Amino acid sequence: AQSVTQLGSHVSVSEGALVLLRCNYSSxxxxxxxxxxQYPNQGLQLLxxxxxxxxxxxxxxxxxxxxxxSETSFHLTKPSAHMSDAAEYFCAVTTGAxxxxxxxxxxxLSVRP
Amino acid sequence: xxxxxxxxxWVICKSGTSVKIECRxxxxxxxxxxxxxxxxxxxxxxxxxxxxxxxxxYEQGVEKDKFLINHASLTxxxxxxxxxxxxxxxxxxxxxxxxxxxxxxxxxFGDGTRLSIL
Numbered sequence: 001a002q003s004v005t006q007l008g009s010h011v012s013v014s015e016g017a018l019v020l021l022r023c024n025y026s027s028x029x030x031x032x033x034x035x036x037x038q039y040p041n042q043g044l045q046l047l048x049x050x051x052x053x054x055x056x057x058x059x060x061x062x063x064x065x066x067x068x069x070s071e072t073s074f075h076l077t078k079p080s081a082h083m084s085d086a087a088e089y090f091c092a093v094t095t096g097a098x099x100x101x102x103x104x105x106x107x108x109l110s111v112r113p
Numbered sequence: 114x115x116x117x118x119x120x121x122x123w124v125i126c127k128s129g130t131s132v133k134i135e136c137r138x139x140x141x142x143x144x145x146x147x148x149x150x151x152x153x154x155x156x157x158x159x160x161x162x163x164x165x166x167x168x169x170x171y172e173q174g175v176e177k178d179k180f181l182i183n184h185a186s187l188t189x190x191x192x193x194x195x196x197x198x199x200x201x202x203x204x205x206x207x208x209x210x211x212x213x214x215x216x217x218x219x220x221x222f223g224d225g226t227r228l229s230i231l
Contacts, residue, residue: 032217043119043206043222044157051217090156099145099210101220103156 002027002093006104014112019078021107023065023091026072031093033074034101035065038088047089050074061085086111116140117209119223127231128199134192134226136207142187143209147220148180151204163190197230204228 003026013019025031032051036044048059055067065076074091091104116139124132136146145164149157161177163169163184171177179201181193190209194201204227208220 034219036222041204041225041227043117043224044208046219046221049217049219100159100162101147105156 002031002095002102004091004093004102004104006091006107008107009105010108010110012110012112013081015083016080019063019076019081019085019109021076021089021091021109023074023076023104024072025074025091025093027093027095029095031095033065033067034092034094035059035063035074035076036090036092037061038090038106040087044090047076081109081111083111083113085109115211115219115221117143117207117221117223119207119226121226122224123227123229125229125231126197129196132194132197132228134194134205134207134228136190136192136209136223138188138209138211138221141209141211141221143190143211144187145210146184146190147208147210148182148190148192149206149208151206151225153204157206160192194228197228199230202228202230 005024034049035047038044047063048057050067058064063078088106090106092101094101118137120135148160151157160175161169161171163182165187169182184190206225208222210218210220
């Protein structure tokens with residue numbers, strides 16, 4: 001079985017500040033991990049993915065995430081928040097076995113001027 | 114690349130009617146497509162998985178006679194909500210994945226369909 005935990009439902013940062021969105025996973029086999037962003041009334045857009053290559057993954061819009069097996073974490077970061085980053089962020093996990101994505105409950109990111 | 118088009122984006126209809134939602138992969142062949150339902154301020158709930166040319170696999174608790182899924186080609190899947198009622202109102206999102214089955218291929222999502230049943 002696989003699961004994702006995204007603690008908290010809302011993160012608020014000032015424009016220009018560091019963004020840190022936490023994701024912890026549980027998987028009985030090596031996982032594949034993804035971060036998606038969802039803007040209001042839209043589908044999900046892939047930010048980045050970890051597929052057992054480099055543990056530090058760079059994505060679009062300046063986001064990156066680091067896979068830490070010892071901590072079972074895949075936290076999403078961005079050095080400097082922009083107003084356009086305000087959205088809902090979902091962490092997701094899957095394995096090669098069933099290929100279904102299991103999503104976390106999502107985190108709303110707000111960016112203050 | 115990897116664009117998924119979902120249509121319509123918004124539909125309002127009377128209770129008892131059937132509604133068809135289309136999901137197309139525009140620039141890749143989608144061996145697998147997924148249909149999700151999302152309630153306000155909640156995560157995505159997987160409804161079913163479909164492989165081209167095969168019957169869809171429904172998640173537990175999803176009525177297959179209520180939510181008809183067809184994946185007739187490598188670029189098109191449809192979800193038909195039959196005899197829709199107000200409780201079926203929701204945001205429906207499709208996703209598509211190309212290549213061989215395997216978790217390392219990301220799913221690419223459509224923009225969703227807002228369904229409102231009066």
